[in-house]
Amino acid sequence: MIEVNNLHKSFIDKKNKKNTVKALDGLSFTANDGEITGILGPNGAGKTTCLRTLYGLLCADEGFATIDGISVTEKPLAARAKLGIFPDKFGLYERLTAYEQIDYFASLHGMSGQVKKQAIEQVIQDLDLGELAHRKTVGFSQGQRMKITLAQALVHQPQNFVLDEPTRGLDVMSTRILRNHLAKFKAKGHCILFSSHVMQEVAALCDRVIIVANGKLAAQGTPQELCELAGESNLEEAFVKLIGSDEGVAA
Numbered sequence: 001m002i003e004v005n006n007l008h009k010s011f012i013d014k015k016n017k018k019n020t021v022k023a024l025d026g027l028s029f030t031a032n033d034g035e036i037t038g039i040l041g042p043n044g045a046g047k048t049t050c051l052r053t054l055y056g057l058l059c060a061d062e063g064f065a066t067i068d069g070i071s072v073t074e075k076p077l078a079a080r081a082k083l084g085i086f087p088d089k090f091g092l093y094e095r096l097t098a099y100e101q102i103d104y105f106a107s108l109h110g111m112s113g114q115v116k117k118q119a120i121e122q123v124i125q126d127l128d129l130g131e132l133a134h135r136k137t138v139g140f141s142q143g144q145r146m147k148i149t150l151a152q153a154l155v156h157q158p159q160n161f162v163l164d165e166p167t168r169g170l171d172v173m174s175t176r177i178l179r180n181h182l183a184k185f186k187a188k189g190h191c192i193l194f195s196s197h198v199m200q201e202v203a204a205l206c207d208r209v210i211i212v213a214n215g216k217l218a219a220q221g222t223p224q225e226l227c228e229l230a231g232e233s234n235l236e237e238a239f240v241k242l243i244g245s246d247e248g249v250a251a
């Protein structure tokens with residue numbers, strides 16, 4: 001379970017240090033086990049800032065976040081051990097093979113010996129990476145890169161999984177593979193939190209949707225509840241009504 005409580009984060013404009021940008025302004029929500037929770041918001045709403053705070057890349061000015069009850073600031077390593085991360089920007093070490101890349105991340109999570117070997121083989125099998133496993137990752141397609149990133153996020157079998165716009169740049173087949181995996185993790189009782197501004201994806205996948213605008217919670221509920229709340233028949237119209245603008249909306 002992931003809990004975000006009253007998160008505040010401002011950035012100082014590097015050119016004009018008197019200017020600050022408020023990225024998070026008291027954001028709170030919970031993402032439960034056995035559910036896919038979507039963070040939906042227009043460009044600049046604070047989605048990535050929130051997720052970066054969860055995985056310890058940013059430190060909130062105020063408020064706190066916990067992963068399975070563990071504070072991400074007080075016990076960052078213990079919190080990270082419970083978390084698989086699919087970040088907004090991902091790179092592969094192109095001199096390594098896919099297997100070596102996954103192995104490296106498994107080692108970073110403290111795995112070793114036979115346990116590590118079995119975990120790598122399991123994730124390679126689960127994500128159908130057999131043919132790619134011993135190729136160097138240089139030249140991998142976007143979908144292949146996505147799968148390796150997914151494998152390195154999952155190799156330590158985390159209970160919670162955070163993804164920042166995971167389907168960007170993916171074709172239909174890769175998007176379907178990713179969606180199927182998210183549905184499988186959900187069925188096994190994992191907590192999945194992902195950000196998006198693609199309405200169809202959120203409506204199709206999410207049990208609950210957190211709508212963020214200007215760094216705050218604008219509304220939350222099932223896609224159906226949000227439509228009812230806004231008095232609209234589809235999530236896109238409901239979203240526009242609930243945030244009071246159509247800026248940054250992707251259909």
Ligand SMILES: Nc1ncnc2c1ncn2[C@@H]1O[C@H](COP(=O)(O)OP(=O)(O)OP(=O)(O)O)[C@@H](O)[C@H]1O
Nearest residue numbers: 011021022023041042043044045046047048049050
């Ligand atoms: N390192 C930074 N320095 C300055 N401003 C930042 C920084 N990171 C984020 N911001 C600002 O904080 C606000 C929230 O940005 P964030 O990337 O969290 O939004 P987002 O909801 O993920 O947007 P998008 O959908 O466009 O990816 C924006 O105004 C952004 O310009």
